[in-house]
Amino acid sequence: MSELRPYRLSDEQIALRDAVRTVARERIAPRAAEVDQLAEFPWDNKELLASQDILALPFPERYGGLGADLLTVCLAIEALSAACATTGLILAVHELASLPIVSKGSDEQCQRWLPDLAAGRTLISFAITESGAGSDAGSIAMRATRDGDDYVLDGAKRFITQGSVADLVVVFAVSDPGAKRHRNLSCFVVETNRPGFSVGRLEHKMGIRGSPTAELLFDAVRVPAANRIGAEGEGFAIAMSTFERSRPGIAAQAVGIAQGALEFAAHYATERIQFGKPIAELQMVQALLADMDASTEAARQLLYAACAAIEAGDGDAARWAAVCKLVAGDTAMRVTTDAVQVLGGYGYLGEFPVERMMRDAKITQLYEGTQQIQRLVVARSLLARS
Numbered sequence: 001m002s003e004l005r006p007y008r009l010s011d012e013q014i015a016l017r018d019a020v021r022t023v024a025r026e027r028i029a030p031r032a033a034e035v036d037q038l039a040e041f042p043w044d045n046k047e048l049l050a051s052q053d054i055l056a057l058p059f060p061e062r063y064g065g066l067g068a069d070l071l072t073v074c075l076a077i078e079a080l081s082a083a084c085a086t087t088g089l090i091l092a093v094h095e096l097a098s099l100p101i102v103s104k105g106s107d108e109q110c111q112r113w114l115p116d117l118a119a120g121r122t123l124i125s126f127a128i129t130e131s132g133a134g135s136d137a138g139s140i141a142m143r144a145t146r147d148g149d150d151y152v153l154d155g156a157k158r159f160i161t162q163g164s165v166a167d168l169v170v171v172f173a174v175s176d177p178g179a180k181r182h183r184n185l186s187c188f189v190v191e192t193n194r195p196g197f198s199v200g201r202l203e204h205k206m207g208i209r210g211s212p213t214a215e216l217l218f219d220a221v222r223v224p225a226a227n228r229i230g231a232e233g234e235g236f237a238i239a240m241s242t243f244e245r246s247r248p249g250i251a252a253q254a255v256g257i258a259q260g261a262l263e264f265a266a267h268y269a270t271e272r273i274q275f276g277k278p279i280a281e282l283q284m285v286q287a288l289l290a291d292m293d294a295s296t297e298a299a300r301q302l303l304y305a306a307c308a309a310i311e312a313g314d315g316d317a318a319r320w321a322a323v324c325k326l327v328a329g330d331t332a333m334r335v336t337t338d339a340v341q342v343l344g345g346y347g348y349l350g351e352f353p354v355e356r357m358m359r360d361a362k363i364t365q366l367y368e369g370t371q372q373i374q375r376l377v378v379a380r381s382l383l384a385r386s
């Protein structure tokens with residue numbers, strides 16, 4: 001049974017959130033429109049996050065990280081995403097893709113990969129989706145064939161965030177074709193400089209355009225068995241438990257995007273004059289802004305409660321992760337759409353950031369499980385309790 005746990009931001013969390021907000025406002029926001037227009041990975045922002053130790057947040061201290069809890073990581077993702085959703089996603093994916101190693105990797109594997117990731121010297125991506133396996137992750141076709149002390153990986157992954165710029169890719173592949181569905185997958189860390197690995201197409205996207213979304217091709221890529229995370233056949237379970245901690249990161253990205261759009265729209269409303277006065281004085285505009293504020297705050301509070309519950313080891317982490325992503329994703333889409341409305345025709349122009357924010361918001365309803373999949377998870381949990 002999921003229980004609401006009281007939470008309160010600690011002084012440390014507030015200080016970190018405020019520090020990341022300052023970095024986001026002063027160093028990331030000014031280039032957010034350009035990152036979107038160029039549709040190129042913002043290496044400068046990645047270096048900034050590394051130099052400010054923001055990329056170190058999700059990693060245990062013994063491997064060079066800051067050992068931050070889930071809520072703290074989400075506070076940072078939220079603050080970054082309010083300025084630039086692409087940059088918030090750099091931290092979210094760093095956390096997502098490292099989770100299998102952090103939670104299921106051996107000490108040797110953690111020593112091998114985590115210190116460089118925590119320092120931001122390397123990047124990592126998470127590859128489960130294939131052209132024929134989206135929501136139905138259990139239908140993965142990629143094969144991992146055991147050959148002595150190695151596995152040989154063959155197949156292709158699609159839609160992999162930062163797959164073209166990563167040094168490591170966490171890959172899920174069928175290691176035992178005879179095993180039952182959901183018991184046939186294993187999880188591997190693949191160094192992208194291995195022979196046989198290549199990047200295929202890069203997707204042209206509606207939003208988060210600075211974040212490369214890549215097709216990854218594996219043509220007889222040989223990896224040592226020492227690169228397998230967890231036991232053979234444990235891959236599907238590792239992927240699902242990863243989502244229980246990573247979906248709040250996408251909810252945080254969504255809350256950040258909504259907050260960024262709300263702030264811009266509210267400020268604009270105080271400056272735009274129609275009928276001889278600022279539109280902020282018109283009650284229908286006030287109602288739009290009030291609804292945007294109320295729903296963003298509701299999504300934020302649910303996200304923070306979910307983080308506290310998951311961190312405390314709640315038995316129904318999957319539900320918490322799904323409810324907060326579901327509510328935050330829908331909130332971001334509605335709030336950014338309303339922000340465009342507050343700006344009227346100007347909101348529709350690329351000149352103002354709410355147009356980009358509305359495009360960016362859409363992805364939070366799609367990746368790491370669509371909103372329909374989140375509803376399935378919530379309903380499954382609800383009905384199991386009834």
Ligand SMILES: Cc1cc2nc3c(=O)[nH]c(=O)nc-3n(C[C@H](O)[C@H](O)[C@H](O)COP(=O)(O)OP(=O)(O)OC[C@H]3O[C@@H](n4cnc5c(N)ncnc54)[C@H](O)[C@@H]3O)c2cc1C
Pocket residue numbers: 125126127128129133134135136158159160161162205213363366367368369370371372373376
């Ligand atoms: C920009 C971007 C970045 C991404 N990054 C990554 C990444 O880094 N790593 C990675 O592995 N994947 C990534 N993905 C893939 C993403 O997670 C999938 O696109 C998503 O899970 C949906 O899969 P699909 O696109 O194949 O849609 P489909 O599964 O084909 O779904 C199509 C529609 O059917 C609905 N649907 C499907 N099954 C059900 C069901 N059982 N009940 C009700 N409705 C259902 C869906 O909700 C959706 O509306 C990314 C995708 C995008 C667009």
